[in-house]
Amino acid sequence: MARIKDVAAHAGVSVATVSRVLNDNPSVTEETRTRVYAAMRELSYVPNAVARSLRTEATKTLGLIIGDIANPFFAELARAVEDAARAAGYTVIIGNADERAEEQDHYVRTLLEQRVDGLLICPTAEVTPLVEEVARAGGPLVFLDRTLPGVHVPSVRADGTDAIRALVAHLRQLGHRRIAFISGPARLSTGRERTGAFLAAMAEHGLEVHPEYVQAGDFRSGSGRTLTARLLDLPEPPQVIFAGDNLMTLGALDEIRARGLRIPGDVALASFDDVPWFPHVNPAITAISQPAAELGKRGVRVILDRLGGRPAESVSLPAVLVVRQSCGEGRDVS
Amino acid sequence: MARIKDVAAHAGVSVATVSRVLNDNPSVTEETRTRVYAAMRELSYVPNAVARSLRTEATKTLGLIIGDIANPFFAELARAVEDAARAAGYTVIIGNADERAEEQDHYVRTLLEQRVDGLLICPTAEVTPLVEEVARAGGPLVFLDRTLPGVHVPSVRADGTDAIRALVAHLRQLGHRRIAFISGPARLSTGRERTGAFLAAMAEHGLEVHPEYVQAGDFRSGSGRTLTARLLDLPEPPQVIFAGDNLMTLGALDEIRARGLRIPGDVALASFDDVPWFPHVNPAITAISQPAAELGKRGVRVILDRLGGRPAESVSLPAVLVVRQSCGEGRDVS
DNA sequence: TCAGGTTATGTAATCGATTACATGGATGTA
DNA sequence: TACATCCATGTAATCGATTACATAACCTGA
Known part of the structure; x- marks a missing residue:
């Protein structure tokens, strides 16, 4: 050559x-x-970009570590990051953590060895020693979608509090009282926040939450299905199942269909996280839509700000409720 | 540092x-x-992997250029490539060509500059001069999912011929005669092959194909919707719409629903390419399922064979028909 | 004509690793 | 004791670019 x-x-x-x-x-x-x-x-x-990078100490490359590439939410996020980075002259290396801490750390290590100029992480777990050390050492990190408690790193995330409150209002207005939530894992900020917002909204509307009505899943469809089965097997099953992300909603749908139950007659269903095919399910799924593309775009902006020496400020964008038919024949009241 | x-x-x-x-x-x-x-x-x-790579002339990195990261088929493919590469100690850099030739070439250039050890490409268009030159120079290429005519590069792809024949048999047995196909772009091998297989299968079964019943889309949902509209507006609209990939099926579904038509009563629908949510549409969508994960795995194996000096042989894996309800109440006859 | 300035180009150090070859000390053997 | 072997480690060249500094050619104005 x-x-x-x-x-x-x-x-x-x-x-x-x-x-x-x-x-x-x-x-x-x-x-x-x-x-x-x-x-x-x-x-x-x-x-030879390798030789150039060695000399210039810059690779014009960003690392992106996502939770699960098979999740359409992350696919959309990744695409937006890619587009924004490319527009700024950067290449993106995507690592798929598969929602596992070791995989995440593997990529953190590898990408740092590759000397990426900046690193966007959707943290997949509790704080790991590696991530904590990199953060403390002032590594060029930005958290995307999720945050880590006690780790001081700028973040870009969606806030679903208002949307969840609107959803509970919507459900209540349709006459539902027994509402169950399949949450994400408590070790993820998104899991905790959604659960907290759900409980707060229920309390605000004077609705009681049976302890068995809050089940912790893992943001994969399998757990959505298992936990839906558990909820439906309760002596007094819920009237509504609200799943904490799109994959668990898919799992819930699997289980409900397998039992031959009707939505929303036998059980209503709502999802945190919207995907393009929800309108085509019968009945169309009521969902909370996150601004995935915007998150990606803003994430890149924040990391480039850091790299450029400009102040990098955390960003929080609101999610919105999209009312369809899976909770009953309501029109949007929010 | x-x-x-x-x-x-x-x-x-x-x-x-x-x-x-x-x-x-x-x-x-x-x-x-x-x-x-x-x-x-x-x-x-x-x-510092940059310094190491400069010295060793190897980056332990593979490039992967896919058609559209928002397409679940490519997401699954990418995930499989990632997993297989990682198991062999390689990092993957994913480039999203967005089905555009310039974008594809941009990534080919960038990834070659980065000195990836191997390059997996889902060619996004007709042969570009760049790709042709790299292929002729013996660059470490493998084509994935799609091939390019006249370019001599090992490829890993799915063959839908049998599945399409089975689909046509299924449709015919249900009494359908007027079958339309929304094909992919003729510049892509997958587009051409599926169209060819469809026409051959129709001829085999003695079914006529009106010229207006074959419409070329671009593997994105927008074209699926537009072309479905065009088909439904024909003086004699088809009884079945067979869409050439999952995104165009989504678009077709949009249009059919928007018109308030019933599936399969008013018009039946089938898809080349299966996705996890097709079973949940009402009625569940009959689809041809491609072995996306296996394609990715085999693609990595082939490129590693090339790199290891072993003979790299092209691979073709069969796609299979999955009969559901969107074409009528048939049981599987294939 | 020549000091001083400008402009295009060249020379060589440098980035951080790997690795062929050199070295020196310990051990074994006759 | 003398010499060959072996083993752990060190010295320095190298990968392919960038870039500070040097230089040669040319121009300008007094």
Whole structure:
């Protein structure tokens, strides 16, 4: 593979001149420039970004560690991050933590070794020693979608509090009282926050929550199905199942269908997290929609702010309730 | 940031010894090894993969360029590639071509500059000069999901011919005659092959295909919707709409629902490409399922074979028909 | 004509690792 | 004791770019 030295020899100039051409340095004659370009083309020269990065101490690369690439929410997030990074001249390396702490740490390590300029993490677990150390050392981190308690790192996240309150109001107005929540894992900020917001909203509306009506899942469809089964098997099953993310909603749907129950007649269903196909389920699923693309865009902005030495401020964007038919024939009252 | 030199000084050894410890070279005393590890820990040393790659001429990195990250098929594919690569000690850089040739070429260029060891491409368009040149130069390429005519590169793909034949048989047995196909773009091998297989299967079953019944979409939901509208507006609309991928099926569903038509009574619907939510649409969507995860796994195996100097052979895996209810109350006859 | 300035280009150090080869001390053997 | 072997470790070249500094050529004005 041709090196800069070969191009220089072929064009009859020094490597410095070739490098100047590569970097659009204006102090190169138009004539020399064309000669260098010609040499590059003839040798099929491809600049070596590895060597460049070593010298310049910058890779023009961002790392992104997401919870689960099979989750459409993260897919949309990743796409937005990609687009925004690309527009700023950065390449993105995506790591899939698969909601496991070891996988997450593996990627943190690998991406730091690769010397990414910045790292966007959707933390997958409780604080790990590695992440804590990197944060303390002032590594170029930003948390996306989720935060970690006690770790001082700027974050970009969605706030579902208002939307959950609106959902509970909607359910209540339709006459539902026994409402169950399949939460995310308590070790994730998103899991805890949604649970907290749900309990607060229920209290506000004077609705009681049986302890067995709050079940902790793991943001994967399997747990949605298992926990739905458990809820439906209770002596007094809930009238509404509210699932904490789109995959667990899918699992709940599986179980409800398998039992031949009707929605919302036998049991109503709502989802935190909206996906394009919810309108096509019969009945269409009422859901809380998160601004995934906007989160990704803002995440990149924040990390670039950090890298540029500008103050990096945390961002919180509201999620919104989208009323459809899966909780009953209501029109939107929020 | 600590360098290998600092670690060496701190541990009272040479850089060579530290490097040996990093690379698990057995000719290092147990005692020295622990001293070096201690120094690394104390200095929070993170090896610089950029420097290592420059020296070793290998990045332990694979590039993956996919058509559209928002398409669940590619998400599943990407996840499988990731998993397989990781198991072999490789990191994956994913590029999203967004089904556009320029984007694809941008990533080909960038990833080659980054000196990825291998490149998996789901070619997004007709042959581009760049891809052709890289292929001719013997670059470490493998095509995934799609192939390019006249470009001699190993490929891993799914073959839907049998499944499409089974689908047409199924439709015919249910009494359908007027069957329309929303194909993918003719510039993609997957688009052409599915269309070819459809026309062949129709001919085999003695079914005629009106020219207006074959419409070319672009593998995005918008075109699915537009073309469904066009089909339904024909003087004699089709009895069945068969969409060439899951996103266009989503678009078709949008349009059918918007018109208040019933499936399969007013119009039946089938999809090439299955996704987890198809069973939950009412009626559940009959679809042809592609082995996306297996494709990804095999793709990695093929590229690693190439890198390892082993012969890299193209792979073709069969897709299978999954009969549900969206074409009528049939049981599977295939 | 020549000091001083400008401009295009070249020379060589540098980034942080790996690794071929050199070295020196310990051990074994005759 | 003398010499060959072996083993752990060190020295220094190297990968391919960037860039501070040096330099040569040319121009300008007195």
